[in-house]
Amino acid sequence: MNNKTFPNEQMYQEIILDHFRNPKNSGVVKNANGHAHDVNTACGDEVGITLLVKKDIIKDVKFDGKGCAISIAATSMLTENIIGNKVADVIAMDKQEVLDLLGVPISGMRLKCALLGFKVLKMAIVEYEGKK
């Protein structure tokens, strides 16, 4: 399939569909010490994140959300990737690093979907930092 004539279809690779259908880390961390929730105002996609940080290491993170395949798959892949990482390293990630995790080209109109989970994750970390 040609990239130029079907640019959006390129996003829906098997890996994305897998994460969409069976998201990793879905749910709520019970003894969480960081929480956040946000919606994409344009479309109503919604992500909530709970995380457990110990000694500045992300011990556990879970999300629940309603939304498109891209936002769910992206959040799933992001959470999978950051468990065991230092909070400071997660906060320091730039958008491109998050998009690179997906391994598929995200078209312009869908960047917000792909980055919603990252935005909420950072909000949850900020909440955790604020309580320290």
Next chain:
Amino acid sequence: MAKEVGKDFPILSRKVHGKRLVYLDSAATSQKPESVLDAERAYYETMNANVHRGVHTLSAEATEAYENARKKVAAFINSSPEEIIFTRNATEGINLVSKTFGMANLKRGDLIVLTVMEHHSNIVPWQQLANERGALLAFVDIDGRGVLDQQQYLSFLKKKPKIVVFTQISNVLGTLNPVKEMTRRAHDAGAVVLVDACQSVSHTAIDVKDIGCDFLVFSGHKMLGPTGIGALYGRKELLEHMPPFLVGGDMIREVTLSKSTWNDVPHKFEAGTPNVAGAIGLAAAVDYLQTYGMDKVAGHVRTLTDYALRQLKKVPGISILGSDDRIGLVSFVMEGIPPHDVASILDDHGVAVRSGHHCAMPLHARLGLESSVRASFQIYNTKEDIDVLVDALLHCRKVFGL
């Protein structure tokens, strides 16, 4: 009809990702015929000047063109020019009414009746008014087919609401509400009625005298006109007793350093230099619709809507929101494919549809959904457009391995 019509819309000849543009998002905003673009351009090229403010030739011509546009829009919905206020859009028209009529007439404990199928722009201004005035809101529910519960409506009217507002056609369900009957009932209960005609103005002939409503709003951009221009119809007696909305130039009769008096309606409600080119473009859109006649336009849109319903029902896994009795649009969800992803994949095929809550979050919540896909139709759409949509939806299922 639509084949020849399409030629009048320059944008329809463009390509998207190398495919013919199939524009099925007219409920969000319609495309514009060449005659509308020409009218705006001709105004700037031949008579641009400020209106109501000069004795020179250009100002006189611009003023005449602007006021003629008002006359044309007035005649289009069977009202008179003093009853047409040009606004930026329907949202501004509703805000105008809530902030002037509403603020002046609502007291603590008064009731406003709305419906659960309203667009946010016909909910939020009333919520705000209710908050500021301590008034109450009651929302008429829909039944399983997406039709307003008229029994509940009548029970709300028994509580003697001050203001009743409803849309003529739902921008999600396509339901055509019985606005004339609903207005009569509301008037019997002593309420003032505002009708949101955004979706109906280019799909049905509107006669405000026949409907009997006190206010009616619409946006030019959904009826083949330019963005940034809309109209509020208001009954003259009401307009005359309402306080002004925005204040400043043009809307005054006399200004001294200590006080001002207001101009006659409708000018009292048009502060500052208006969107002259927009009004002229809107009048050209009215002319364009009238070359076909609203009956023919409505017939075409209805035929397309019925065809779309029949064809879409053949797509496996589709659920259509609302009943079959509708005009102008079909909203739906696809099993296993979120609306946003449907819209993205359709875009690859040149098909433009809306995905999301369509500024009707309460209605989506009522339907137990966050979002849906909406295909909406205008005078320039064809059955082939719908065939392309259906094929592209079948393709979506393949992409998702369904």
